[in-house]
Amino acid sequence: MSAEAQQGLTPTGTIASAVDRRRVVFATVVGTTVEWYDFFIYASAAGLVFGELFFKPAGAGVATILSFLTVGISFLFRPLGAFLAGHFGDRIGRRRVLVLTLILMGAATALIGLLPTYSAIGIGAPLILILLRVLQGISAGGEWGGAVLMAVEHAPRTKRGLFGASPQIGVPIGLLLASGVMALMALIARGDAFLAWGWRVPFLLSIVLIFIGYWVRRRVEESPVFVEIAERKEQTRMPIVQLFRRHALLVIIAALVFAGNNAVGYMTTGGYIQNYATDPKGPIALDREPVLWAVAGSAVTWLIATWVAGWLSDRIGRRTTYIIGWVAQLVGVFTLFPLVNSGSVGALFLGLAILTIGLGFTYGPQAALYSELFPASIRFSGVSISYALGAILGGAFAPTIATALxxxxxxxxxxxVYLAGMTVIGLIATLLLRDRSGIPLGPEHEAEQAKSPIYGAARG
Structure with a gap:
């Protein structure tokens, strides 16, 4: 077999065509972009308008905290989405679950755009808002694991980091779109018009994006790893039970890796910086529109860093790439607020841009890292639940904690200090894991995959 063919081998030993691989990459990027656009539109609106529209009777300071709490509440339901998606993803396939999560997220987002405010229907408004946010959380909990496995399990062995970065860059692209559309609406619907109807347009746009994402994902072939598992009739009956029985400590360590990234990332994706920089009673009180454009610009640097990190992890290993990322993220944490507090939009963008370099390097290799940690038969459950728990420990209440601090x-x-502490936790968790770059992912190598990657743990 030629060297080129060897590079095109899927985890099950079949050769994927270039067209198939490009289609998978495109589908995972588009799908995760749509999902995270929906998710970040909510976080942005929570920082900008939800306190005023849904929680105003609680008082200005409390309304802001309650608004950010609704961002965090969705994270509590991510594990439920991860449990459900992990179970069915390991039982009936990755692709079907991905289509269902996309529809659920889009429907919840569009309904938020139609929701009456507190002044119209009273206490029912924030209660329905929270319910729809919960549905977003369930969807997000199931989305990531499926997208990651579709990308990585289709990838050649030597390009898993690069392929795995494709669903990862859907996050900064989603942030770019969410911030860009919000900024555009802030320009079109100025002042009270933004509060009255301008904020709703980005939510309603989700209806269009659902159809695009659905069409793209339906055209992608099922993961070759799951196809072989199904052909062998080796689907695990209760994958979640098996996961926690054999790999509970691994799930916790993997979750802490993501928590270190997610807590810092949610300074922008959770809407905190947007709220802090535009608060008319705060120390900066910048205009809404330029702040949103600065956040959108930082999403571009995050995207580039994420893609580069995925590519680099195929060359120097996931673990080494992560360590570089944690150091860069720590630098970004210590430079962020001195630049933001200068009161300049340009300095705010610079602070966010520096921060996103570290964020990209601690996010780009994550898809490949997680996929290589867990055995094939319980992989969907493993990556999804680790990700969901990491999101709770990291970003769930990061904006709320920052506001309260x-x-x-x-x-x-x-x-x-809080963000630096979370970064150090992520670094320590990374150091506890062996690098398993290039480990075979197919079900015929289940015994090798089941050996613990944790330093000091029994490997047999």
Whole structure:
């Protein structure tokens, strides 16, 4: 067999065509972009308008905290989405689950765009808002694992990091679109018009994106790993039970790896910086539109860093790439608020851009890293649940914690210490794991995959 053919081998030993691989990459990028656009539109609106529209009777400061709490509440339901998607993804296939999560996320997002405010229907408004956010959380909990496995399990062995970066860049692209559309609406619907109807347009746009994402994902072939598992009739009966019986500690360590990235990332994706920089009673009080454009610009640097990190991890290993990323992220954490607090939009963008380099390097290799940690038969459950738990420990309440810290101390230094601590936790968790770059992913290598990648743990 030629060297080129060897590079095109899927985890099951078949040769994937270039067209098939490009289609998988395109589908995972488009699908995750649509999902995370929906998710980030909510976070952006929570930082900009939801406190005023849905929680105003609680008072200005409390309304902001309650608004950010609704962002975090969805994370509590990510494990439910991960459990459901992991179970059915390991039982009936990756592709079907991906289509269902896309539809659920889009429907919830569009309904938020139609939701009456507190002034119209009273307490029912925030309650329905929370319910729809919960549905978004369930969808997000199931989405990531399926997209990751579709990308990585279709990839040649030597390009898993690069292929795995494709669903990862859907996150910064989703942030770019969400911030860009919000900024455009802030330009079109100025002042009270934005509060009245401008914020709704980005949510309603999700209806169009659902159809695009659905069409793209339906055209992608099922993961070759799952196809072989199904042909062998080796689907695990209760994959979640098997996961926690044999790999509970691994799930926790993998979750802490993501938590270190997610807590820092949710300073922008969770809407905190947008709220902090535009608060008319805050220390900066910048206009809404330029802040949103600065966040959109930082999404571009995040995208580039994520893609480069995925590519680099195929050359120097996932673990080494992560370590570089944690150091870069720590630098970004300590430079963020000094630049933001300068009161300049340009400095705010620079602070976010520096931060996103580290974020990209601690996110780009994650798809390949997670996929190589778990055995084929329980892989969907393993990556999904680790990701969901990491999101709870990391980003779920990061904006709420940051808001409470500033209100309690009167300084953003406390937020910097909090984010630095989360970064160090992510670094320590990474150091506990062996690098398994290139390990065979097919079901015929289940015994090798089942050996613990944790340093100091029994490997047999």
């Amino acid at each position: 500033v209100q309690a101390t009167g300084s953003t230094l406390s937020v910097t």
